[in-house]
Structures are given as C-alpha cells and as structure tokens.
Amino acid sequence: MTTDTHAPPTEQAPGPMARLGAAMADRFGLVVVAWIAVVVALGAAAPSVFTSLAGAGWQADGSESVQVRELAAEHFGGTGSDALQVVVHSETHTVDDPEMVAAIAGVTDVLAADPRIAGVVAPQQGMTISPDGHTAIVIGGAAADPNEMVTAAGDLADPLAAVAAGTSPEAASPEGIGVEIHPTGASALWSDFNAANHDAMIKAEMVSWPVTLAIMVLAFGSLVAAGLPLLLTMAGLVASAGALVLLGELTPISVWAMNFAMMFALALGIDYALFLVVRFRDALRKGVSARVAVVETMDTAGKAVLLSGLTVLVSLSAVLLVPAPAVRTMAVGIMLAVLFVLAATLTLLPAVLGKLGPKVNAGSLPYAKRQQHRSPWFGRWGAVVHRRPWPLAIGALGVLVLLSIPVFGLKVAMPSIHVVPEDAAVRQGYEIVQEQMGDGVPGTLQIVADAQDAEGVTRIAAATEGVAQVSPAIPATSGGRDGEGPVLVQAVPDVDPSDPALADVVDRLRADLPESAIVGGAPAENLDLQRALNDYLPIVMAVILVLGFLLLLVALRAPLVALMGTVVSLLSTGAAFGVAKLIFQDGHGAGLLGFEPQGFLDGWGPVFFFAMIFAIAMDYTVFLLATVKEHYERTGDATAAQREGMAHSGRIIFAAAAVMVGVFFSFALAEPLPPKEMGIILGVAVLLDAVLVRLVLLPALLRLTGRAAWWSPSWLRRMLPEISFSHG
Template sequence: MSATRTVTADPPAQSDGILARLGRSMAAHTRLVIGVWLIALVALGAAAPSVFTSLAGAGWQANGSESVQVRELAEQHFGGNSSAAVQVVVHSDSVPITDPSMQQTLAAATEIFSADPRFGEVVAPQTGMTISPDGHTGIMIAGANASTDEMVSAVDELGKELTALSTDTIEVYPTGASALWSDFNKANHEAMIKAEMMSWPVTLAIMVLAFGSLVAAGLPLLLTLAGLVASAGGLVILNEITPISVWAMNFAMMFALALGIDYALFLVARFREALRTDPDPRAAVAQTMDTAGKAVVLSGLTVLVSLSAVLIVPAPAVRTMAVGIMLAVIFVLAATLTLLPAVLGRIGAKVNGGSLPYAKRQQHRSPMFAAWASLLHKHPWPFGIGAVIVLIALVVPVFGLKVAMPSIAVVPEDAPVRQGYELVQQQFGDGAPGMLQIVTSADDAADTSRLAMSVDGVAMITPTQQAADGSDLVMLQAVPTVDPSDPAMETILADLRSQLPESALVGGAPAENLDLQQALDDYLPFVVVVILTLGFLLLLIALQAPLIALIGTLVSLLSTGAAFGIAKLIFQDGHGAGLLGFDPQGFLNGWGPVFFFAMIFAIAMDYTVFLLSSAKEHYERTGDPETAHIDGLAHSGRVIAAAAAVMVAVFFTFALADPLPPKEMGIILGVAVLLDAVLVRLVLLPVLLRLSGRAAWWAPAWLRRILPNISFSHG
C-alpha cells in the first residue's frame, strides 16, 4: 500500500517560512485574491474622488495651548469673533465706505453670511477700528460658529461668491486665518496633482530601464495605483470618524508612489532571479517572499514606526499627515504581500514580456555592483573617509537652522487672501492682519488695556468688547507694529503674557502659529529619540546583531542631518532660490524638522533594510563576511539605485511647484534620498560592513535566546 503513495504536491510546507507559505497561497488562489482586491478597490474607489473636498483644511494648532483657549472662549462668548472668523476687506479708490455702492456691497456680503449657519455674528466696519483713516477701506468680520475645519470649508464654498461682489470700482477680498488656509490648501493641492502627473511618465521610463521589460516595469505602477486608490478611499472613510488633514492625502500620494514602487521593484527583481533556478511560478513566489518579502515587511514596519513617533505631537494637522502616510503604507504593504504574489504566480515567465534587447543579459547579481563592492573591500578607508567628510560638511549648516510657521508669501500673489492681507497692511499698518486677542475678566479690563499698551511693539489697543452672553469676560485686541511673521512677534507675545494680569489670556492667529511652533520645537527631541530607538530595535530583531543594527541606525541619522543642512542653505540662506523660482523666507517651515525627520529617516532605513537583509542572507549561507559584503551589494545595488532614482524623480517633480511648501518638501526629500543612496547605502554602509567584518554579525548568546529566530535565506 505504501508503495502507491507518491508525492505530487509542492515541497514540504514545513521548510517554508510564514511569508513563503503566504506567497504560495496567494499564487495558488490568484482569482480569489485579485477578486477580493477588485471588490475592495471598487468600494474604496467610490469614496476616493471626494478625498480633497472631504478632508479637513485646518488643524494647524497646538492642542491645549493658551491661544486655542482664547479661540474657544471667543467662539463661546463673543459671537465667534475668534482667529477662525472670516474678515472681508472692502476697498475703493474712488468712493468712501459710506457711499451707497459700498454699503450695498457690505449688505450683500452680510446676506451671504447670514444665510450660512456656520457663521456667527456679523460686525460691519467700525470707525476708528476697522475703517481706514482715509475712509476708503473697511473690514467686515463674520464670526465663526463652527469648527476651524468647517470654517475653512465655508470659505472654500463661499469665497468665489464673496469675491464676485467686486465691481470695476470696488474690491472685495475674504481674508483671515480661515481664508488663508483655504487658499493655501488649494494652491498646494493643485501643485501636488501637477507634480504627480509629471512623475508618472518619468517613473515608468526609469522602471523600463531598470527592468528592461515592459511587463515587469508596469507591475510596480499597477501596485502603486491600487495603493493610492485604497488610501484615498480609506482616508475619506476615516475622516468620518475623526478630522483628517487634506495634507494627509498629499503626502500619502507621494509616499504610496515612492514606496509602492520600491517594494514591488525589490520583489519583482527577486522573482525574476528565482525563475532562473526554478521555473515553477509558485516556487519562485515562495522563494521571493521568503527572502525579499521579509525585507519589505521590515521596511514597511520601519516606516510605520518612524511615522508613529509623530503622533505624540499635539497638533491635529501634523498627526493626521502621519496617519495618512501610515494608511498608504499599510495598503501598499498589503498589496505587495498579497496582490503582487498572486499576479506574479499567474503570469510566471511572462513577467519578462516586452523585454528590451539588453534585458536578457541582466542578472540579479550585478557585475557592475559586484566590482564596486570589491573595490570598496580593497580600499575601504579612502572611500569611507571621503563619504564621512562630505556628509559632516553638509550637517554643519544644521546648527544655524531657523524654523517658523509660513508667512503670507507662501500663498500665490493673485490669491484673494493675499491681496486682502496686503491691502489691510497698506491701509491699517503692518501688524493689522495679525491682531492679538486678549480675553480677561471685566474687573481686570482697565489694567489689562493699560499694561498691554505699555508693551513695546503694540501700536494700539481696541476698546473692550463685552461678552455677548453676559458672562464676566471682556475681549481686547492688540495691534502689533510688525508683520505677523516678523520674529519680533514672538517677543511681543511673550511680553504680553508675562506682564498682563493673571486672568488675561492672549491668543489670535499669530499666537496660534507661535504656540504651534513652540510645541513642535518642544516635541522634536522626543520624536527623534523615539524614532532612533524603535528603528534600532527593529533592525536588531531582524538582523540579530547589535553592532550592524547600531551602524545602520547611525548612518541613517547622518544622511538625515545632511539633508537638513542642504535645506538650510537653500530655503533659509537662499542659495539657488533664483534657479528654483522662489523667494526665501529666511527660515524653514515650522513642521519641517519633526515631520521631515520622520519621513527621511523612514526612507533611509528602507534602503538600509534592502542592503543589510541581502548581506545577512549571504552571511547565513556562507558564514563569510567578505562574501556577505560583496554579494550583499552585488544583489541589492541595482535595486537600491533604481529605487532611489524613482524616489528622486518623484520628489524632485514637486520642486517645480510654484507654492513654497511642496517645493520645500520635494527638494528636501529628493536631496535626502540622493545623499542616502549615493553616499551612505552605496559607500559608507558597505565600508563599515567591511571594516567591522565578522563582528558585524555577532550577538551574545543571551540576546539570541530572547530574539525571535529570523532568517533571510530560503530553504
């Protein structure tokens, strides 16, 4: 009986790891996997088109700060006359504000606001406060009767209707913080979409050159598209639970494209190599997932861990930007581990379809990168010292880096909010667009007004405004002598808060920006420590070797610092500003250090994982550190170079955007990837791997006992 039992199934499942078994399963149930993904994409895709109109437009605040308390008190007790209120600037060169035509325009604006429940009390221009000295400009204030996000949406919807009240002789501009974020988000959204559209053909061209096959090049793009659609729909659904910043989708789009291609590139390259040794597509998928799949999982976890550190910052917009990218990474990772193996198992050798002539000569072990690794192995010190000198020289400028929240200059010159802002400054003074609001008790009103007026940098204090609900609170407004983004504003705010009576709270839009900047500065060290610690622990668990895990973490920190050094030279000092088409603000936008640090470190660790996982695989097979060093780079070098080229192309397309924030983001991330791939992953890290030798892979016995057993070799 036993002689009739023959084995017809795949090799024994017990020799496979979890990811290998997952790969076999996906390849064996292709129709089911693709069907599930199609259903999911149709469901999420139905919500995706509304992503940019559904998501929140505000959230740039430090929760729990004094300025947020003032805004909440203004909304509760003063008819919504808070930092979120909408100001409408009405101006005419030919007629005064008292002219019937001007009054008719103001009445029309009042009617628009009165018909919308999101607006509270509407205050007409008042002599001595919101009517200019020459009488030709007035500011109407429409109180905020909704959340900051809803107020930005209100301006999105009513902005054109308000500006349409303009005539040949009368100009109408909605302005204020809500209008600023409305125009700011629109400009950045348009720039991001334009950059994304430009990056796709460039990315496809790089993929074709890297793979030499149209089919293989198209797979990463299809995978990324699935991740983008799923992310967009997922964010819309998540926004129904908690407000998600519209910036979350901007960053998610960029990261989904870059990381999706990275992960697919790594798996497809390994799959093509596996087919050379085993023509069975399911076996090739299993081998791919058991080796490259582990690196992709580790990379994805590293990105998620790095971004999760940003969640400790008490700023809704910053937190939800991190959430958006994390959601995109989760969908891209899920597609990479399920959909891609299913498709690869289905098409098998057809992955090489549409091959270019040179593609048939391609090997997974690149002769060019093998020769480069051998050169580094023979002469590690000159290359290592050279890379360190360059990186340290680029890190040095970081020590002079200044950060601040963006000024009005980041909004296009033709945006209504900027035109209204500049008109207010011309007619009322530099500080008029950024009045500071002071809420205090009625008993302290007189002292508060007197002391506020004595503070250097305060031009005027408005008369006290009694609370509309009869509570024992009053509001005063302090008009600064400087522009809201002037560095002196920080001193003015600090002096007001220290010199006014204890009951007085100081807020307003400039104060909210300064409080947010302070929160970002305060939390930056914690974010950095958390990211470095968790990144090291992940590498330690994966590589089972403390020295190489520490080296991998520290070199990622070095490349991150160098990227910020270049950011300081470009965006603060203005080097190359003319070529890039922007006017430097004299500082880096405030969210940059916290948010870009997490993003850059995540990308840097991405390449660290690709290189070191390949090196560890060869060390496990041979026990020879020289083979691990040379073959690790020979097998991963082409993939790292191609992935970096894609990321640089994606990020640098954002450098062509007109608004400064996406330009800043694109250049900083693009430079970071370029530095990391060229100087760190392809020079410094291989050199350190060579110099550390066998010690790189050593771990004490007690550590090996407590760590999970993870192997990057197959079989």
C-alpha cells in the same frame, strides 16, 4: 529556524513569509477578487477625498491661544482667529460713498445668509476702517469649527467676488462697481493655500507618473514587470484615499494627509515591488516553477519588504506624539497608504507573479534578457570598497558631516503669507490691509480676561513694547452679566505677523497681564504650535531612533550592524536638513527653483521630514543589510557577504532611488512653497542616502568591522526570535 542552506529550492514553505507566498500563488482568483472588492468599496469614497478632508488643524491642542479661540466662539460671537475677514477696498471711493456702502452691504448679506456665520460685525472707525476711509474690514463670526470655517471661506469666495463685480450670485452685470473685495484671515489663508497646494500636487503627480514609468522600464527591462508596481501602487492609493474619507467621518483628517500619501506611497510602493519582482525573475532563471519562485522571493525579499514597511510605520507613528491635529493626521494618511501598499505588495503581487510566471518578462527590451540579479558592475564596486574602505568611508563621512553643519543655524517658523501665490485673494487682501492700516493689523492679537481686569489689561497692553494699538474691552455677548464674565481686548502689534519680534510681544503680554488674561489670535496660535513642535522634536527623534534600532536588532540579530544602520541613517537625515537650510532659509538657488525665501524652514518640517527621511533611509538600510545577511547566513564569510550584498542589492537600491528622486523632485515644480520644500528636501535626502550612505559608507563600515558586525552575545540571541533572510 534551522534550514539546510545548501539544499536546492523546493516547494516547501519553511517560514511564515514563504507560506504566505505559497498561499497567495495558490489562490490567485480569490486574492484578485478580494482586492477588487476592497478597491471598489473604498474607491467609491475616494473621489471625494480632497473635499471631505479637513482644511485646518494647524494648532497646538490645549494651548493658551486655542483656549482664546474657544472662548471667542462661546462668548464673543465667534470673532476668534477662525472668523472670516472680508476686506473691502477702493482707490476712488471711501466708506461713506454709495459704492462702498453698497459693497459692504452686499458682503454683509452674503455672510449673514451662511449658517456657518454666527453674526456679522460691521467695519468700525479706529479698528477696522483705514484712516483714509478707503479700506474696511467686515467680520463674519464663526458658528462652526475651524475646519468648516476653512470650507466656508472657499465656498463664499465666488459670491463675494460677485459682489465686487456689482452683481448678486444669481445675476450678472457688464460693469463692476470699482470696489475690490478679498476674503482674508486665517480661514481664508488655509482655504487658498490648500487649493493652491492641491493643484500643485496634482500637477506634480502628472509629471512624476510618466517619469516613473520610464525609469521603471529601464530598471526592469520589461513592460509587464514595469507596469506591475504602478498598478499595485494605484490600487493601494485608491484604497487608502477611500479609507481616509471614512476615517474623516469619525475624526477630522487634514487634507494634507492625502497630499503626502500620494507622493510617499508612489515612491515606496514602487520600491517594494521592485525588490520583489527582481528577486522573482532571478528565481525563475534557476528553472523552478513560478510557485517555487514566489516562495523563494517571499522567504527572502518579502521579509526585507515587511521589515522596511514596519520601519516606515514605526518612524511615522512617533509623529502621533505631537499635539497638533494636522501634523498627526498627515502621519496617519501616510501610514494608511503605506499599509495598503504593503498589503498589496505582500498579497496581490505574489498572486499575480505566480500566475504570470515567465510572462513577467513579456515585452522585454533586448538588454533585459541578458540581465542577471547579480550586477557585475556593483560587484566590481563592492570589490573597490573592499580594497579601499578607509578612504571611501572617510570621504563619504566628511561630505555628510560638512553638509550637516548648516543644521546648527536652521531657523523654523510657521508659514507666512508668502506661501500662497501672489494673485491669491487672501494675499491681496492681506497686503491691502497692511498698506492701509499698518504691518501688524493682519496679525491682531486677542486677549480674553475677567471683566474686573478689563481696565488693567487695556492699560498694560497699551504700554507693552511692540503693541501699536489696543481696542476698548468688548463685553461678552453671551454667558455673563454686566460687570461680570469675560471681556475681549484686541492688541495690534507694530510688526508683520511673520516677524520673529512678534514672539517677544506675545511673551511680554503673557508675562505682564493679570492672571486671568490669556493671549490668542492667529499669530499666537502659530507661535504656540511652533513651540509645541520644537518641544516635541527631541522626543520624536529619540523615539524614532530607538524604535528603528530595535527593529533592526530584532531582524538582524546583531547589535553593531543595527547601530551602524541607525547612525548612518541619522547622518543622511542631518545632511538633507543642512541642504534645506542653505536652499530655503539662505535662498541659495531660489531664483533657479522659482521661490521667494522666507528666511526660515516651515515649522512642521523638522518633525515631519525627520520621520519621513529617516523612514526612507532605513528602507535602503534594510534592503542592503538583509541582502548582506542572507549571504552571510549561507557562507559565514563576512567579507564575501559584503561584496555579494552589494552585487545583489546595488542595482535595486540605485533604481529605487532613481524612482524616488524622480517622484520627489517633480514637486520642485510646484508654485506653493511647502510642497516645493517637501519635494526638494526628500529628493536630496534620497540622493545623498543612496549614493553616499548605502553604496559607500555602510558597505565600507561592514568591510572594516568584518565578522564583528554580525556578532551577538548568546544571551541576546536567546532573547531574540530566529529570523533568517536566506532560503533553503
């Protein structure tokens, strides 16, 4: 694309983004009506988003443990890992006492009345009754898929509590019967955890919105300008919530998808709107019309926002490679939210800005009227970087490398029972079972084998190191004849389900058992999922890095700059994970942050957080490099472009980072550990990236490489599309 870079702004739209801006400004009414229709149509479904989405999906599709669960559903009355387990316990009564008999009968009646329960297995001596007789486990077989079983666990919590209180769900009595009843097992765990996580997310959002508004007012200096990004982000979130509900009708979507989408869309939506509104206000100061200001904004900052959005979407799309439904659909949720927020930013925002014109500065604070797009402070900082690039680059690089070193000792595992609050019913039931029956009982392994191998399976399992107890082989209740078909053997480990030694037990069983035998159960599903996440992590990282580099290469048309942008983003990501290891694995600051360290990072963290952190890092990379390239295109002076790029983007990056840090750190207040991990890790990543990388390391590298940073061989220039970030 050839333009006269010295021509004054005109109403011509030289590029697609400029033409889009002009079209949106010219059709304010149509754009607003279209967005109202979208928000109303999708918003009608949005209120049910947290009840419509799936609560399970934490599995490695096609794994041995998932096969066991499927066989349990087909042949053993649904007594697989997704079965409901109800702990009945009394300090004063035993299973033979009338009170316990009545409680067990009440639990059985509640379970049997639910169509999602295939059948009820009464407590059995030696397996599901404690040696002292004070604790029993009633099992409700799964007649529905794992997601519905998580919902069932939540739905049955109150009726089961009513039994414990000595009542039926329809009646109430002033006295209980002295028996505790706690749903437990994998389905109950995810039910309680999803509920606690949802409550924590909502509380964190309530904290983050006013904090964000305050930062926005300070950054924009205008109440109207500060309110626009929040309204746009809200429209994008409502639309994406409704879209997730509709998508959930076609395929199960994890409820975590919306949790992540709420946080990420708020941060990115404000980020994008900040970049456009600041540029629009600067264009207005030149005395042009609102329409021309929109055209110039979209032709410059609009391209950077589009490139940033594409980079985020590409990074998250790599997560879709992981064969775990919950992980994939979390990525889908964020991608949908980003798509809607990006669409609102590039269509609705230009239309509103074109309509508002100078009124975008309404409600301005006194200092805002003197505020210019070019920040004198960041201009001076750019000059400092220009004079002392080596010590600043070495210092920033040294800090990032030092913080990245702990990554090499990072341990990961699927969440333990400690991720749910201490007063959660599932945790209370879990701890009672461990105290009364043994540490490994909540993590009982299930082995499915051919009937002719039953004796060998039982014998080998009983002799396996780390196995405390083995049940007799249970014949299939359907799909087989006597002496034929599959059998189910249950093996109780002698360690807690979250103990790393359990992986060795599972590996020994899989290595030693007959060929027909496959090993599953809830802890085996966690181990298989963790291994799948570990196996796919290098692939996901490679895809993200390569696609990120290619996007920058296409947009900036300079291989060295694209490589530098990718590498420094990787550095900030490594440093964030190093800090995560120190906090969440080693427990530094655990008391201050109010959590009990598990000794590892939650297993989905590396794959998912890598994609999210890298996406955010590239977001800032795009804003800085697009601004520098814009000035380089105008002047051809790499040194001046580095300084002016800092002067024109530094304040925006700093303000955007402040908003993101405020949003992410608000999740540090959450009681459940995973949202706390998410908020702190992402907040630290943004802080490190904005301060050390975008404002120090990357500008210093641009200074050191000079014109070479923007060099490109002629054959590559012929291959790449003409993309300019300047407006003429």
